[in-house]
Amino acid sequence: MDSTLLTDNWQQVCQQVVQASKQAGHEATDNVTLLAVSKTKPAEMVATLAKQGQRDFGENYLQEAIEKIxxxxxxxxxxxxxxxxxxxxxxxxTRDIAEHFDWVQTLERDIIAKRLNDQRPDNMAPLNVLIQIDIDDENSKSGCRPEELSELIGTAKSYERLQLRGLMIIPAKDDTDAFARTQQLFESIKQQHPELLAWDTLSMGMSDDMADAIANGSTMVRVGTAIFGARE
Structure with missing residues (x-):
């Protein structure tokens, strides 16, 4: 994909995020972060979008990501x-993640939280963490069960090298109210744990459903294909 088409795709997605934010009644359209999912895409494409103003990039594959970083x-x-x-x-x-990334969106167990905390370098800011929720209660899917969330937060909030920021979900395609249920869970945690001063991020919604996610309170949408084209 040439840089012009890449930039055009990105600008179109940015406009869709702004439009969805307005339709959702957000007073400010900058309260929804676009996470450009750049897995399998070369560093040159990331650099092109960074030059245009895109700041947040998501990676799934660790070794590939470390090379890009x-x-x-x-x-x-x-x-x-x-x-x-x-x-x-x-x-x-966990060590490579703790040493290279600014955010982790897929925390689901305390043992991983402890390792990320212990292995986060002292000269880096605390690692921003989202807890991935298995909102559909599917055994085959990663994520913390909703009923296990309070226990995980109770231990993870004490780790000084982690900053708990919110929740992330990848709902089943046929789960029409997953976003609404996750928003309720997100808000209930905010009320139960007022000490979580940075609890501000709800990562949900991708290329096909980001407008619905934003309407239900998403503050971060994860978009790959609509920006970068099909995966390699």
Whole structure:
């Protein structure tokens, strides 16, 4: 994909986010973050969008992501990249994730939270963390069960190198009210845990359903194909 088409795609998605925000009645359209999912795409494409103003990029594949992060670590002022890890987390991945990323969106177990905390370098800001929720209660899907959420928050909030920011979901395609249920869960946690001062992020919605997600309170949408084209 050439840079002109890539930029056009990105601008179109940005406009869709703005439009969905207005339809949802948000007073400010900048309260929904566009996360550009750049997995399998080269660093050059990321750099092109960073130059246009895109800041947040999501990666699933750790080794591929680390190579991109190294390639793009010296971005010009104003084009700095915020890296989000959105893949599954095994124990042997936690050190690399803790050392390279700004955000993790797929926390689901305390043992992973503890390892990320212990392995986060002291010279880096606390790692922003979203807890992935299995909102559909599907055994085959990653995520913390809703009934297990309070216990996980109770332990993870004490980790000084982590900053709990909110929730992330990947709902089943036929679950029409998953977004609404997740928003209710997000708000209930905010009320139950007023000490979570940075609890402000609800990551839900992708290319096909981001307008519905934004209407139900999403503050971050994860879009890959509509920006970058089909995966390699």
């Amino acid at each position: 190294a390639t793009l670590k010296n971005q010009p002022e104003g084009e700095e990249i915020v890296w989000h890890y959105i893949g599954s987390i095994q124990r042997n991945k």
